[in-house]
Amino acid sequence: MAKQPGRPRGAAQLGARQLALTALERVLHGAYLAPTLSSLLDAAELEGPERALATDLAYGVVRRLPQLDAALAPLLTAPRKLPPRVLGALRLGAFELNHRGTPAYAAVSAWVGLVKREAPKLAGLVNAVLRRVRPLPDDAPRAVRAALPAWLLGAFDRALGEERAFEAALGMLEPEPLWLTALSEAAVEALTADGAEVAPLFPDQPARLASLRVRAGAPLDSLAAYRRGLVQPQNPSSLEAARLLGAGPDDTVYDLASGRGVKSAVLAASGAEVTAFELDARRSQAAAQNLRRLGLEVEHRQADLRALPEAPPVSHVILDAPCSGTGTLRGHPEIKLRVTQAQVDELAALQRVMLRNAARLVAPGGVLVYAVCSLTREEGAEVVADLLEERPDFRPEPVDTRLPSVPPANGGVGRYLLPLGGLDGFYLARLRRRPLPE
Numbered sequence: 001m002a003k004q005p006g007r008p009r010g011a012a013q014l015g016a017r018q019l020a021l022t023a024l025e026r027v028l029h030g031a032y033l034a035p036t037l038s039s040l041l042d043a044a045e046l047e048g049p050e051r052a053l054a055t056d057l058a059y060g061v062v063r064r065l066p067q068l069d070a071a072l073a074p075l076l077t078a079p080r081k082l083p084p085r086v087l088g089a090l091r092l093g094a095f096e097l098n099h100r101g102t103p104a105y106a107a108v109s110a111w112v113g114l115v116k117r118e119a120p121k122l123a124g125l126v127n128a129v130l131r132r133v134r135p136l137p138d139d140a141p142r143a144v145r146a147a148l149p150a151w152l153l154g155a156f157d158r159a160l161g162e163e164r165a166f167e168a169a170l171g172m173l174e175p176e177p178l179w180l181t182a183l184s185e186a187a188v189e190a191l192t193a194d195g196a197e198v199a200p201l202f203p204d205q206p207a208r209l210a211s212l213r214v215r216a217g218a219p220l221d222s223l224a225a226y227r228r229g230l231v232q233p234q235n236p237s238s239l240e241a242a243r244l245l246g247a248g249p250d251d252t253v254y255d256l257a258s259g260r261g262v263k264s265a266v267l268a269a270s271g272a273e274v275t276a277f278e279l280d281a282r283r284s285q286a287a288a289q290n291l292r293r294l295g296l297e298v299e300h301r302q303a304d305l306r307a308l309p310e311a312p313p314v315s316h317v318i319l320d321a322p323c324s325g326t327g328t329l330r331g332h333p334e335i336k337l338r339v340t341q342a343q344v345d346e347l348a349a350l351q352r353v354m355l356r357n358a359a360r361l362v363a364p365g366g367v368l369v370y371a372v373c374s375l376t377r378e379e380g381a382e383v384v385a386d387l388l389e390e391r392p393d394f395r396p397e398p399v400d401t402r403l404p405s406v407p408p409a410n411g412g413v414g415r416y417l418l419p420l421g422g423l424d425g426f427y428l429a430r431l432r433r434r435p436l437p438e
């Protein structure tokens with residue numbers, strides 16, 4: 001975006017901070033962070049580095065909110081009585097000082113300057129608090145250090161074990177890299193020709209269907225590799241769910257709860273014949289549009305998978321079920337401010353029904369993959385354990401993966417992929433239906 005002529009750099013940085021503050025305010029009123037930030041960024045006249053600053057601040061403050069509130073608490077008598085934008089400025093200032101390494105004079109003067117314009121009487125308080133705020137002490141409560149509500153850290157503990165749960169929580173405080181799945185061997189060359197830095201996650205893997213970590217200086221949809229359909233934005237953990245199905249040329253796949261069709265796309269790119277079932281027609285339309293960009297074909301069927309769709313059983317079925325998204329807190333940090341145990345339980349009940357129907361669509365000898373981007377036991381290992389009890393004709397197969405992962409703590413089938421190194425957290429299980437007797 002073009003910079004305004006003669007606009008001083010300091011003013012633009014104030015713009016980035018103001019924008020992050022507005023994004024925080026809207027998220028705390030119930031908005032989703034990604035679309036909120038993206039519409040604010042599109043409307044603002046900020047250049048690349050300022051867009052990056054606004055993004056980093058907005059995501060950082062939401063990811064670390066529990067830590068920031070704990071760091072500010074000893075310095076404020078009644079934080080909730082402050083005007084919301086002043087409290088937001090303190091939280092963002094504390095994020096810059098404690099976690100972003102902004103020099104103290106720059107962070108304090110920027111946030112004090114902003115508050116002076118919006119609530120001049122409180123500028124002195126903001127100045128005094130930001131000069132005194134310090135990182136959390138090592139003996140702060142574990143859930144605060146993990147920047148999670150205590151119940152959610154407890155849920156991660158039950159799924160992953162305490163040590164891995166804490167690591168997972170910290171992993172999701174780090175920034176989100178851009179991950180692209182290469183759908184063509186020409187992808188890397190096209191990306192580098194556009195000036196992007198590209199690093200395959202596993203350099204020894206074939207170039208096609210590899211996860212690429214990409215630093216692009218330009219928006220994704222302006223890159224030739226994207227426009228020519230050579231790449232699909234996708235976290236490697238999501239790719240791993242599709243890969244686990246093991247479907248190849250001429251296999252027939254049902255992609256259940258196919259959403260915007262990211263897994264359908266990579267399955268179709270593997271040569272499989274894919275039928276995608278999804279409740280939300282708008283998501284299926286978005287999937288169809290994306291598949292046109294990629295030059296791939298998938299049949300779409302609108303279906304509520306709480307009931308069994310009329311469709312013959314096939315050899316490969318994947319259910320990527322609706323879930324709490326607690327493995328994606330890096331990219332969707334607002335989830336942790338809202339999700340409740342009651343919602344997790346409700347989702348688990350829905351997942352059980354959907355998995356039961358998914359199993360009925362698997363032909364004898366066929367494979368069923370169950371995936372959720374959540375790190376709770378309720379939505380993962382427990383859902384699959386119930387299915388296996390109901391359907392003794394299914395048995396678990398190993399989840400072979402090179403991604404960091406653990407088996408469910410306290411037993412159970414499948415594996416939890418850990419949200420480390422820019423990956424999303426997932427639960428994956430692979431089940432095979434007994435073949436018919438000869």
Ligand SMILES: C[S@@+](CC[C@H](N)C(=O)[O-])C[C@H]1O[C@@H](n2cnc3c(N)ncnc32)[C@H](O)[C@@H]1O
Nearest residue numbers: 257258259260261262263279280304305320322
């Ligand atoms: C985790 S998302 C799927 C993401 C998708 N597999 C992908 O990789 O792009 C879960 C999907 O389940 C869909 N869904 C929710 N309830 C459903 C239902 N009762 N029947 C079918 N689909 C449902 C949601 O609309 C959402 O698109």
